[in-house]
Amino acid sequence: MTQASDTPLSTIFPLGAEGRYRRRIAVAELKSFTDLTGDDDPIHWDEAFCRTTPYGRPIAQAILLLGYLSAASVRLTAVSGVPVVSLGYDRIRFITAVFAGEEIDARFTVTGHDEAKRRVFGAAELRVGDRLAVAAQHILQRVG
Amino acid sequence: MTQASDTPLSTIFPLGAEGRYRRRIAVAELKSFTDLTGDDDPIHWDEAFCRTTPYGRPIAQAILLLGYLSAASVRLTAVSGVPVVSLGYDRIRFITAVFAGEEIDARFTVTGHDEAKRRVFGAAELRVGDRLAVAAQHILQRVG
Numbered sequence: 091m092t093q094a095s096d097t098p099l100s101t102i103f104p105l106g107a108e109g110r111y112r113r114r115i116a117v118a119e120l121k122s123f124t125d126l127t128g129d130d131d132p133i134h135w136d137e138a139f140c141r142t143t144p145y146g147r148p149i150a151q152a153i154l155l156l157g158y159l160s161a162a163s164v165r166l167t168a169v170s171g172v173p174v175v176s177l178g179y180d181r182i183r184f185i186t187a188v189f190a191g192e193e194i195d196a197r198f199t200v201t202g203h204d205e206a207k208r209r210v211f212g213a214a215e216l217r218v219g220d221r222l223a224v225a226a227q228h229i230l231q232r233v234g
Numbered sequence: 235m236t237q238a239s240d241t242p243l244s245t246i247f248p249l250g251a252e253g254r255y256r257r258r259i260a261v262a263e264l265k266s267f268t269d270l271t272g273d274d275d276p277i278h279w280d281e282a283f284c285r286t287t288p289y290g291r292p293i294a295q296a297i298l299l300l301g302y303l304s305a306a307s308v309r310l311t312a313v314s315g316v317p318v319v320s321l322g323y324d325r326i327r328f329i330t331a332v333f334a335g336e337e338i339d340a341r342f343t344v345t346g347h348d349e350a351k352r353r354v355f356g357a358a359e360l361r362v363g364d365r366l367a368v369a370a371q372h373i374l375q376r377v378g
Contacts, residue, residue, distance in 0.1 A: 234286075
């Protein structure tokens with residue numbers, strides 16, 4: 091499916107439309123993420139160090155959680171027929187830690203549009219069970 | 235080095251203090267990042283698809299760029315003697331695309347403190363040469 095460049099974004103991405111991504115975090119993935127990004131903070135992989143912190147055990151990288159939220163938004167945009175990229179975020183809060191072994195549930199929900207600037211606004215929320223771990227205001231930009 | 239819990243954050247992280255991280259992005263890393271996060275948007279790895287977009291070639295995931303900026307902040311915090319986590323961001327903008335093969339220069343610079351809430355504010359900027367690709371306002375939280 092392709093969309094003409096003059097199709098309103100509110101037609102392609104209606105208010106309330108949702109993309110969702112779920113995944114269980116493997117311990118080894120936290121170390122792989124460390125290697126890919128260069129963020130080698132031991133709080134993500136060094137269990138001895140983690141026992142000296144209030145968390146007690148390795149926590150998932152906040153940026154990895156944003157990656158899962160990107161995956162959720164892509165579940166919506168990939169079937170839209172228009173190329174879209176991430177323009178940015180207006181606010182992100184990492185509310186509670188997420189640990190290896192936990193299963194995350196990431197959702198992107200359309201909350202608004204700027205047709206002139208070809209932008210889509212969305213609420214990005216990541217939960218573990220009923221626990222809200224990440225809340226963000228995400229902005230997508232149509233590029234073609 | 236450890237720091238007493240009542241040492242002011244402005245002493246541990248003075249205004250203007252900087253963490254820096256540089257890296258050349260390998261093509262294979264974009265695919266690995268896709269696998270780790272689940273963000274399988276073909277704009278990051280499918281060269282045929284990318285030729286149909288204004289970019290013409292695969293672009294690095296915006297979230298991967300944030301990972302490099304985390305690495306920059308960790309270059310500063312890891313030697314501080316206090317455990318610090320990312321509380322969030324107040325604004326992030328992905329200004330220009332970054333492509334595989336390019337060398338990024340990520341910096342985190344301390345811009346302020348909230349001693350009561352034990353927070354450190356920083357400007358996070360990622361450049362490719364003179365080109366500003368990402369600008370963000372990052373908030374760190376002391377947790378121990």
